[in-house]
Amino acid sequence: MKKREIPDIIVSRLPIYLRALRHMQAQGRLTTSSQELGEQVGISAAQIRKDLSQFGEFGKQGTGYNIVFLVSKLREILQVERVWDVALVGMGDMGHALARYQGFSDRGFRVAMAFDSDPKKISGKVGEFVVRDAREMVKAIQEAEIKVAMVCVPASAAQEVANHLVEAGVKAILNYAPISLNVPPGVRVQYLDPSIGLQRMTYYLD
């Protein structure tokens, strides 16, 4: 099956399933059901079965899903059985938090380089990184063939940074700046904007 035939909305749920399954795996569990998985992630069992059926036959009627197998398949589908080097741009509070974030290892990512345009931050150490001059960014990313970046610069600088990342060959941008980025076709942006996360819940508050 060609990749583009799977709706984005289904792809977007797979990492959620993967996280929940790995959590079960860490607890020593061997099998699970679409019901149980659904309760953990807040998605109906029917939807989960439908989503997973897009990629093949993962479970058996009555015996449920083999967790190790399903984790392995989801990692393969999402292409995170390998490790992607990630460029981090903007070393303010959020950049520092991401540089030290413990949730990347073993989930497919490694922050490989960090950039800022502030002379006071350049050459500073953050964990094991030396912060590099943003002017070196395009060349450094091209040379390392990095395809994935995280942007944590102020909103006013985010579009320009995105343009540079696209120029450098980046195809996937995780954007923390509170602004929508314009990128050409073939480049994807995901937004991690806390206000968006919160607004998705206030609808339901009394």
Place this chain on the structure above:
Amino acid sequence: MKKREIPDIIVSRLPIYLRALRHMQAQGRLTTSSQELGEQVGISAAQIRKDLSQFGEFGKQGTGYNIVFLVSKLREILQVERVWDVALVGMGDMGHALARYQGFSDRGFRVAMAFDSDPKKISGKVGEFVVRDAREMVKAIQEAEIKVAMVCVPASAAQEVANHLVEAGVKAILNYAPISLNVPPGVRVQYLDPSIGLQRMTYYLD
């Protein structure tokens, strides 16, 4: 129309539309079309028209959407025309970043109190906040009738913190810890896990 009748998936897209519309508004724009909005947010024009039609008649054939009006309606639907006080738990790097985040103001949120369990952090100042002892959390949140919280504690502590927040009456949790939280019905959790955001894109990388 009762709230629960609108599918979650539609509600989850409204904040994205709102952000893009406000961006246009900031640029001095008066009207937009579902085509233009769709290009900005990466969602089809047909989907946008369908989503917005759930809430009433917002646009006119041929003249498009009035941005000011649509922004106002979306803020009302999402209940962010008011300001929600938010409790912040865990004052590591991510907590610091959130305490100083500039993207909350005017989008419906205000960090009102911050907690940590580390004696070295308690009573410390972060911006205009004094970090409070996590043991005071349940009482303080109850007294202030806070319904919204952000959790940025390590994965190992996140479920226990979530339990306390639920006990305190919190109904909406933005979770930064790389773990799925179990909460009772009526409490919502959104995950801002950078690995999830990245994994949603690696699927598409060559």
